[in-house]
Each structure stands twice: as structure tokens, then as C-alpha cells.
Amino acid sequence: MNPFSYSKPEDVSQAINLAGPASRFIAGGTNLLDLMKENIARPEHLIDITGLPLKEVRETGSGGLMIGALVSNADLAWHPLIEQRYPLLSQAILAGASPQLRNMASTGGNLLQRTRCYYFYDASVPCNKREPGSGCPAKDGLNRIHAILGASAECVATHPSDMCVALAALEAVVHVEGRAGKRTIEFADFHRLPEDTPQRDNQLADDELITAIELPPARFTRHSHYLKIRDRASYAFALVSVAAALELDGDVVSDARLALGGVAHKPWRDKAVEQLLVGKPVSRENFVAVADAMLRDAQPLAHNAFKIKLARRAIVRALSDAAVGGQS
Template structure:
């Protein structure tokens, strides 16, 4: 770990005015500290934002919820409003990490997690995400955990978050603040595909800080499912995950959301697939067509072709569970 300076600003405006390309904001530090220990990132300045008051969960005038960036993952998953009105989000959070990490990890920080690609963490190997232009050995090396959708010649890394897959399905909005002011970013636009600049995970400028995440009015409190498929039962990142949610009326799908994790550089949605489901009675055949369409652009590598079939089967299962309903399948309230 290289030397760095430490700052503890008293306000958001002070924090963003301290920020520059050589600095990093730190809250729980559950990912950043690991990256610093491994010399993957070497910030010259750390800006501690833990005392900025961004730790509340509040209802909005539109009927949604505003979640402060410093709310811990554990607090968010256990919040009564989230459990009752956005259980898909609670289920996704509880599928991630461990209780100890969820107690420390912040909601805003969860959005900014870096990939768990082994080549990214190994500073002895090339990596375009860590060192732009150096190459991507994952394309021809060990690539079992890597992306099958939205890849580029420069990068095949996947986004690691469970929470973000649910936020994508719920169409959250990210509130950010920088020296030029405040702005809101639709969740679908917040994270980037790698293209030719995989070192950029998201649309934030160097001085911008995530201050809150806004959820729209609830629509999927009864029919939802977060399904995570991984190599072991706990404390493992997803090979494939699915956030599925539907709204039913007289056994006809009126609204549908579907997002995948573990398959791309960002949580993966295809609105055209969701539209396929609307106006249709739920069925195995319908869900199978949706799953096939969702994966039709997949470009598997030498060791991860299994993810295509795995994702398709997971989509069918998650949609079926969502239609069945939380009460019927005994989901945690």
C-alpha cells in the first residue's frame, strides 16, 4: 500500500471540492481497502465521507423512497419500508457478501464496486481495466466467471453487485453531486459497457459523489424473485443471477422487469424482452421464449459457454417463482 493523505470533510460540497483524479471517496471501504492493499488502485488522497449525514431512508412526495448513500447494506435490507414495498431489493442484498460485510458496506459504495476478475486483481498480468492498452488476458485465458453479453475486445469483466441487479430491475435513479452541481442518472445509464474504455465503470466525473438512490413508487411487492447461482452457498459472487418481477391482473402479466447479473460489465436488461411478457398469461413456454431472446446476443468464451444455458434456465425459474408469489413460496416477508 502506497502512502496517502486523509481528509474528513464536514459537508458534501467540501468533499467534492477536495476530489480530483488522484483521490477516492471512502465510506465502508469493503472493496477500496482491498484494492489498495493489492496495489490495484493507489490513491494519493482519501476523502472520508462517513460523517456527511447521508444515512437516512425517506419516503418521497411521489410515493417512492430516497436512500442515503451511507445507509449500510444491512440497514437497507432490514428496513421495514424496503422489506414491505421493495422486497426484491432486500432479497438481493441478503444474497450478497456476508453479514459482517453488509454491516460495513454502504449503499452508494455498492454501486461503485470494481470487478472481481482475477486478472484485474493480479498486478503482475496485463489488464485494460487497470492499465488501459495493456491487453485482456481473460479473453484467451481462464474466463469461466467472465461476461457473455456486452463484451468488447478490450474487456470481458463482469459487474459483481447483487444489489445493483435489483436496482436495475426496479428502475432506480442515482442522485450525484459534484463541483458543477447536482444531477440525477437513470440506473440503466449509470454503469457503462466496456467498449474501448473499460477503465471507466460508470458515468461519474472524478469530483462527483453518489449522495442517494431513489426508488420509484412500489409495483412489485408480491411477485418477485432474486435468484443467485454460485459455486458455493454463501459468500460467493454470482455466476448468473436474475432479478425478476411481475404485476398480475386476472392471471395476465401487466408489467414485467428482468435483470441479469454475472453476465456483463453492468446489470443487464433488455426492455424488449420485458415487453414480450406484457399482456400474456404466464407460462413455461412464454418464459422460455423470453429467456432465449434475452441471451440471443451472447458471445461466450472458451470456458464460460455454460453460462448461456444456465442464464436461460435461471430466467425461466425466477419468472416462475415470481408469478407464484412470495407468500406461496414461503419467502421472507
């Protein structure tokens, strides 16, 4: 681990003014400290934001919720308003990591987790995310856990978060602040696909700080489900995960949301595919058709073709569970 300086600002403006290309904000540190220990991240300055007033969950005037960036994953998952109105989000958070990590990890930090890839975490091998232009050994190497959608010639890694898959389905909005002022980013636009700049995971500038995540008014409380398929029952990243949410008029779908995790560099949605369910009755046949459409552009690597069949079955199961009230 390289030497670094440390500061603990008292307000958001002070934190932003300390930020720059060689600095990193730190809250729970559940991912950043691992990266520093492995010599993957080498910040010259750490900005401890745990003292900032960003720990509130409050209702908005529109009927949604504003979640402070420093609310812990555990507090968010068990918050009464989240459990009652957004059970999909609560389920997704509780499917991730371990109780100890959820107690430490922050909501804003969860969005900033670095990619899921053996080679990214091994400083002894090339990686385009760490050193652009050095190569992507995962393409021809051990790629069982890697992307089947949205990958590029430069990077085939996947996004690790469970919480973000649910936030994508719920169409959350990310509030950020930097020296240029405040702005909001639609969740669908916050994370990036690798394309030819895999080193950039998201749309944040170096001096921008996530201050809150806003949830729109709840619409999918009765019919939503988060399904995570992994190699072991706990403390494992998703091979495939599905956030499914439906609005039903009797047994006919009036609106649908579907987001996948474990299959791409960001939580994966396709609004055109979701629309295929609208106006259709709840049925396995219709769910299978949507799953096939969602995966039509999948491009497996040497060791992860199984993910296509796994994702297809997971989509059908998650939609089926959502339709009956989110119970497996």
C-alpha cells in the same frame, strides 16, 4: 500500499471540493481497501465521508423512497419499508457478501464496486481496465466467470453487485453532486459497458459524489424474486443472477422487469424482451421464450458457455417464482 493523505470533511460541499483524479471517497471501504492492498488502486488522498448526513431512508412526495448513500447494506436490507415495498431489493442485498461486509458496506459504495476478474486483481499481469492498451488476458485465459453479453475486444469482465441487479430492475435513479452542481442519472445509464474504454466503470466525474439512490413508487411488491446461482451457498459472487418482477392481472402479465447479474460488465436489461411478456399468460412456455430472447446475443468464451444454459434456466425459474409470490 502506497502512502496517502487523509481528510474527513464535515459536509458534502467540503467533500466535493477535496475530490480530484488522485483522490477517492471512502465509506465502508469493503472494496477500496482490498484494491489498495493489492496495489490496484493507488489514491494519493482518501476522503472519509462517513460523517456526512447521508444515512437517512425517507419517503418521497411521489410515493417512492430516497435512500442516503451512507445507509449500510444491512440496514437497507432489513429496513421495514424496503422489506414491505421492495422485497426484491432486500433479497438481492441479503444474497451478497457476508453479514460482516453488509454491516460495513454502504449503499453508494455498492454501486462503485470494481469489476469481477482474476486478472484485474493481479497487478503482475496486463489488464486494460488498469492500464488501457495493455491487453485482456482473460479473453484467452481462465474465463469461466466472465461475460457472455455486452463484452468487447478490450474487456470481458463482469459486474459483481447483487444489489445493483435489483436496482436495475426497479429502475432506480442515482443522485450525485459535484462542483458543477447536482444531477440525476437513470440507473440503466449509470454503469458502462467496456467498449474501448474499459477503465471507466460508470458515468461519474472525478469530483462527483453519490448522495442518494431514489426508488420509484413500489409496483412489484407481490410478484418479484431474486435468484442467485453461485459455486457455494454463501459469500460467493454470482455465476448468474436474475431479478424478476411481474405485475399480474389475474394470470396475465401486465408489466414485467428482468435484470441479469454475473453475465455482463453491468446489470443487464433488455426492455424489448420484457415487453414480450406483456399481455401473455403466466406459463413456462412464455418464460422460456423470454429467456431465449434475453440470451439471443450471448457470445461465450472458451470456458463459460455453460452460462447460457444456466442463465436460461435461472430466468425461467425466477419468473416462475415471481409469478407465485416470490417463493422458491
